[in-house]
Amino acid sequence: GVNGTLNLDVIMPNTEYTDTVGIGGAPGFTYTASRKSFVLPHGYLGYNKDELPVAFSLAINTPFGLSTDWRNSGAPFSTTALALKVPALAAATATYTRIQMINFNPSMAVRVNDVFAFALGVDHYRVMNANMDNPFMRFSGSGGGWGYNFSVLYRSGNVGIGASYRSQVKTKLTGTAVYPLGQPPLLPAGFSTSGSTTIKFPDMFNFGVSYRIDPRLLLSLDIDWVNWATYKTLLIEQPALGAAGTLPVVNNWNDIVDFRVGAEWSFDAATRLRLGYVYDPTPIDPAYFTPRIPGNRRQLFNIGLGYDFDKATTLDVAYSYVAIAERSQTASKAVFYNGKYKSNAHILAASVTHRF
Secondary structure: OEEEEEEEEEEEEEEEEEEOOOOOOOOOEEEEOOOOOEEEEEEEEEEEOOOOOEEEEEEEEOOOOEEEEOOOOOOHHHOOHHHHHOHHHHHHOOOEEEEEEEEEEEEEEEEOOOOEEEEEEEEEEEEEEEEEEOOOOEEEEEEEEEEEEEEEEEEEOOEEEEEEEEOOEEEEEEEEEEEOOOEOOOEOOOEEEEEEEEEEEOOEEEEEEEEEEEOOEEEEEEEEEEOHHHOOEEEEEOHHHHHHHEEEEEOOOOOEEEEEEEEEEEOOOOEEEEEEEEEEOOOOOHHHOOOOOOOOOEEEEEEEEEEEOOOOEEEEEEEEEEEEEEEEEOOOOOHHHOEEEEEEEEEEEEEEEEEO
């Protein structure tokens, strides 16, 4: 039959930067990025019949996304003061960065026999809003790209083994670049022109194992490889400005391997408690760090509860605390990036599944 799931995630991030050497004023002053919360809805719709070996589904989700807002923080890398004194730093200033996107993922699953199945799917990444702003230039764009995914699953007795691969997705973003202060004498204040860039989202491979120790306790282990090495250089291109309009943003990220462990305890036929832990190393090379994405090694601590109201309807709720290791940045050539960065996040999630 038909089954559907509606999910809602609320993400509450916190990020602070401490100027340890006094680049923007007195040493030790702390600046805080905007503490805006983000609400991410997503959903799933599936169709199958027990007598048929084929099932179809459509998932709508947000595989990637970020927003970092230093505009009202006063952090030295977000203002014009130092950059006007040292023009070479102007391109390194950072105020607002955002990627707001959605993925449409139709797929088909095939049950080969009682223990083995596989699935094939298509991904369409749609970037609704991408922003890369500083006090001298604001770029915004949108666009999309296509990819694919496949997965296999083996389940026999108390053991489940699965693997999946999701391809890279290359998205071409087109939009507008605005120069609030202009670039005298060539560009007047408020000058705008068309611009574009390309983001290559990483391919990913997942391998997971689950084992049911007894009817009440299920344990799981997942290992993910994420090819963040695709995020090397962004080129913001502005054809109307000729060669001067091609602005490279070098990132040189690295691929990473993270792992997740989980446990589910069934109190009874209707109620389940879940605990989880995620270790997620940072892909960011310290030499190319930027406060646009002030990340570091992450650990996630998760707790959740599932409850079946009846055979048709299930409610799942969860809370995650994201502990991000403090970054003591000293390797940046843009000197106003150096200092200490502290971040964490709280995530609340809820979903309702109904089987028609």
